[in-house]
Amino acid sequence: MKEQIKTYFNRYVTFEDSEIDAIYSKLEEKTFRKKEFLLTENSICRYNFFIVKGVVRLFYLDAKGHEKITQFAIDNWWITHMESFIQQIPSTQYLQAIEDTTVLCLSKSNLETLYKTYPKLERMFRLITENMLIANLRKSDIYLQMKSKERYSFFVEKLPGFAQRVPQYMIASYLEITPEYLSELRRQRI
Amino acid sequence: MKEQIKTYFNRYVTFEDSEIDAIYSKLEEKTFRKKEFLLTENSICRYNFFIVKGVVRLFYLDAKGHEKITQFAIDNWWITHMESFIQQIPSTQYLQAIEDTTVLCLSKSNLETLYKTYPKLERMFRLITENMLIANLRKSDIYLQMKSKERYSFFVEKLPGFAQRVPQYMIASYLEITPEYLSELRRQRI
DNA sequence: AGTCTTTCTTAAGATATCTTAATTTTTAGG
DNA sequence: CCTAAAAATTAAGATATCTTAAGAAAGACT
Numbered sequence: 001m002k003e004q005i006k007t008y009f010n011r012y013v014t015f016e017d018s019e020i021d022a023i024y025s026k027l028e029e030k031t032f033r034k035k036e037f038l039l040t041e042n043s044i045c046r047y048n049f050f051i052v053k054g055v056v057r058l059f060y061l062d063a064k065g066h067e068k069i070t071q072f073a074i075d076n077w078w079i080t081h082m083e084s085f086i087q088q089i090p091s092t093q094y095l096q097a098i099e100d101t102t103v104l105c106l107s108k109s110n111l112e113t114l115y116k117t118y119p120k121l122e123r124m125f126r127l128i129t130e131n132m133l134i135a136n137l138r139k140s141d142i143y144l145q146m147k148s149k150e151r152y153s154f155f156v157e158k159l160p161g162f163a164q165r166v167p168q169y170m171i172a173s174y175l176e177i178t179p180e181y182l183s184e185l186r187r188q189r190i
Numbered sequence: 191m192k193e194q195i196k197t198y199f200n201r202y203v204t205f206e207d208s209e210i211d212a213i214y215s216k217l218e219e220k221t222f223r224k225k226e227f228l229l230t231e232n233s234i235c236r237y238n239f240f241i242v243k244g245v246v247r248l249f250y251l252d253a254k255g256h257e258k259i260t261q262f263a264i265d266n267w268w269i270t271h272m273e274s275f276i277q278q279i280p281s282t283q284y285l286q287a288i289e290d291t292t293v294l295c296l297s298k299s300n301l302e303t304l305y306k307t308y309p310k311l312e313r314m315f316r317l318i319t320e321n322m323l324i325a326n327l328r329k330s331d332i333y334l335q336m337k338s339k340e341r342y343s344f345f346v347e348k349l350p351g352f353a354q355r356v357p358q359y360m361i362a363s364y365l366e367i368t369p370e371y372l373s374e375l376r377r378q379r380i
Numbered sequence: 381a382g383t384c385t386t387t388c389t390t391a392a393g394a395t396a397t398c399t400t401a402a403t404t405t406t407t408a409g410g
Numbered sequence: 411c412c413t414a415a416a417a418a419t420t421a422a423g424a425t426a427t428c429t430t431a432a433g434a435a436a437g438a439c440t
Binding site: 082129130137 | 309330
């Protein structure tokens, strides 16, 4: 598992093995069964989660009590409820495992301490955050340009891993359409 | 103008005056007349722009040649086409002044150099990028939950400065609705 | 294998939003 | 001030998407 972290970290910034060791020692391994929650509404998100293996979704409940999925994450992604984690305020969303999932948990306080000792880590997260922002802006653009049908094709094409590992009604939620309508779109496409 | 920068920077990280001077010396002042472009499609965005005074919009042309606005920025905001600036690839969007605007331009290469000398600056931009990401995620959530009518009320309420300084058809574009439909919504609301 | 739960499909009617095109109002430049 | 250009409004018809409700299919657990 430390190897996986090392490989991942060195994609962004070159770290010494000793640095990796020090940072790694601040990560806490946890496993969650399918459907278990990593975070629930109203609690403060204390961790940024690095997914070693598994699938996790971030979602909230709308006024009618329907789940609205805003993010998915799989192996080698970080996931957290940003607003809650960064500002240490109660979360409006849930984090839940879709499959059995192993994560490494990086707490806010450990992260702040590590930033002071390892400016490289700050650089890594600056770069990761930039990438997340770009991905998010791009997602908004795509949703702005495309009708639902195209969004679905796009999703299936660009994120081939996901369509298999995630039930269709969750994809519908992420694509911001109803499962019924997605079903109809899929029928039309044949 | 240096005072404005100093005040702004110190909101995020405490800098020495000498540090502010050094960073400030790498910023290039420019002014743009209303409707002038800071960046056009297909060119590489070399700068992150700090708006000293004015209003700027970021937009692209959709398949039908209609302008789709993805961001506004006013005094004391940074704006750039993230994807183009960070990755130094051709931009898919335009940056244009809506009013006469004064900006301070920070080039990608100057920024990289400054990061090496001043880790504090890296921290500041890490924090700014986190805030931008949170704002963007929140925007997506809002658009997901709200119908057009609520989005308009929300925009008017939360960004009171903007509704005055930006023409209505641009607000419509930002809200992802047609100007005709926005007009109808406004009528209904009385 | 059998039952309970979860997921997916189908269809009819309702609604939000867009399209087009014409008209009115406001703003900017000589 | 006057006129041309830009922006906002109005209305009718078209379309995408949702809602509700029911039934079919697939998966999970004894």
